[in-house]
Amino acid sequence: MNQPLRQQHDQRFSDLIRTRTGIQLPVHRRQMIESRLRPRIAALGAKGFDGYLAQLFDHGRLEEELPLVIDLLTTNKTDFFRESSHFDFLSREILPEAIRRASPHAPRLKIWSAASSEGAEAYTTAIVLAEAQRAGKRFSYAILGTDISQRMLERAQRAIYSQEQLSPVPAEFRARYTMQGRAPAHAGTARIVPELRDRVQFMHLNLMDSSYPVDRDVDVIFLRNVLIYFGPEDQAAVVSRMVSHLRPGGHLIVGHSESMVVSHPHMTQHSPSIFRKT
Structure with a gap:
């Protein structure tokens, strides 16, 4: 392939991925991109x-390959209890405030894990809220996990994790909220208990879409460690759409490295990575 055509294809590919996913792929990351796409x-x-x-752009393979490309290029880093201070804030600040606001009735919290990957964030949230109920707090909750990767969503729905993946979960929570795999095929794994799986739903969603099929009275949106992959214009657009789905007083929680990204007239900063809708 001659150099001008290669550069044309590289730029077209980069523009396509940014438009479809928001992910920026600078030229110097070409080696990483190639390594991730090696299976295809x-x-x-x-x-x-x-x-x-050339297969994509010159031989009509683009539409059939694009979902697979996006799946392979998406950074699916996820851990249970990642950035645990956010879950502490949920249980110590957000939940008690919701209970006070709804008194004497029991509130129903709506939580959205907006880049849920294989579900660790959503199930961590469910564990934290289940523990609060176990401690006697009166409320109900529903958790929605969304992601652009269909493969990750399928894993999240299965809710089966290796012991290594579950290692950040305190031992008493692992005993209470997971079931050990007994069949030979599931040795060394555990599954989230049905009581928590029933509280969490997953669906496909692309943050670059102009609108989201999500309720507009959400209490908490976790949008962590996603915006860092977007350019400033896309960051602002995604944040604006997210804010429109929060109820007044709702919280948007981003990654600790993304605190400077959130700038919106209806949001006030509570702490570096936690914002409240006015």
Whole structure:
């Protein structure tokens, strides 16, 4: 492939991924991109990354390959109890305030994990809220997890995790909220108990869509460690759409490295990564 055509394909590919997913793929990350797409390059028998791009753009493979490309390029980093201070804030600040506001009735909290990957954030939230109920707090809750990766959503719905993945979960919570795999095929794994799985729903959602099919009275949105992959214009657009789904007084929680990203006239900063809708 001659150099001008290669550069044209590279730019077209980068523009396409940014438009469809918000993810920016600078030229210097070409090696990383190629390594992640290696399974598809091999599946099509393409001659390297350049040959694969030619298959996409010159030979009509784009639409059938694009969902697979997006799935492979999406950063699916997720851990149970990641940035645990956010879950402390949920149980110590957000939940008691919701109970006081709804008194004498029991409130129903709506929580949205907006880049849920394989479900660790959503199920961590369920564990924290289940513990609060166990301690006698009166409320109900529903958790929605959304992600652009269908593969990750399927894993989240199965809710089966390795012991290594579950290692950040305190031992007493693992004993209470997971079931050990007994079949040989599931040795060394555990599954989230049905009582928590029933409280969590997952669905496909692309943050780059112009609107989201989500309720507009959500209490808490977790949008953590996603915006760092977007450009400033896309960051602002996504934050604006998220804010429109929060109830007044609701909270938007982003990653600790994203505190400077959130700028919206209806949001006030509670702490570096926690914002409240006025």
